[in-house]
Amino acid sequence: MSTRILVLYYSHHGATAAMARQIGRGVGEAGGETLLRTVPKVAAETRVASPDIPDDGPVYASAEDLSACDGIIIGSPTRFGNMAAPLKYFLDGTAAQWMNGALKDKPAAVFTSSSSLHGGQESTLLSMSLPLLHHGCVLVGLPYSEPSLSSTRTGGTPYGASHVSFGDNAAPLSDDEAVLCRALGRRVCTLAARLKGSHV
Template identity: 50%
Template sequence: MSPVLILYYSRSGSTKRLADAIAQGVNALDVPVMLRTVKSLNADEDESAQSSAVPIVTLQELEQCSALALGSPTRFGNMAAPMKHFLDSSSSLWLKGALIDKPACVFTSSSSMHGGQESTLLSMMLPLMHHGMVMCGLPYSEPELHNTTTGGSPYGVTHVAHYDLANQTQLSADEKALCIAQGKRLAKFAKALNQTTISEK
């Protein structure tokens, strides 16, 4: 089975921490995982160690994945420009329908509770839906969605850093539990769709 691609952009490390926790959930179902990031648009930008240690994604890796988890920090209620730039470069995959029927989820981090998390998640879904991907959110059967006072959303997992530069990369217990649940759900759909594809051949 092709790996689940967890693709993210992270400056401070918060979004990477979400990605790592989602990967734990995917691995829990014995599904392979591939962690990738996107290239910065600013040549002078001091890349965080969290992102620079992860390989830059290629369009071929996106095409070959069995599922996609897409993550970005919130930028004025939208995804960060480097992630949008990468998605804008994926027209060749759209033209041949390479991502149609593959499951996908989205995740984000912001420095405040009302920093545009839900609008960022919804905006990240739009290009994936244009690609024909199947969106995989989180159901309210996950108890942390009812209890969380930090991040968490039915649209996808989130993290709230609260401007705490010393601890902003630390996920709350609810945030981490939701990440793992999201990873498991994405992997479950990836396995099911993979088995259906095999049986149809």
């Protein structure tokens, strides 16, 4: 049975979704299966605004996806140095999975995008790591053995993959950003496969 990695994200303008697809490619390069999932927007009253399954693209995540995966990678655009409300709302509803250890000992990583170079990327990545630590995940970052981490002039951090659009919501990922996204997917998948094999 292949290693299944849940790539869970919220994307407003499409950059975070583009990163999620590159991360999924990296999972595939490592021989794994990607469960690409998103979350719905929330209304001003902090409730799900559009609960119907989208006509196209990734389906909305369910709490059961946390149990079904061997590793998880979550992503969000920056919102004042924090994750966006829709992703936080979803994670806040995973207490039952926390209690039964659905993510315990599974590798996890984070990714983000922002419109400016100093848009709060690292604090967003760190804030997304907190619920993963509470779930008992094994956090995975990007080591400097990845050459693109040193050569990038846009996104990319040791805390996780990132993208900077410089105010252009349609800006594609830079080559370095795409490479680092794939590297993160490969790394989580490889570690998940090792951990999964050690429990047999």
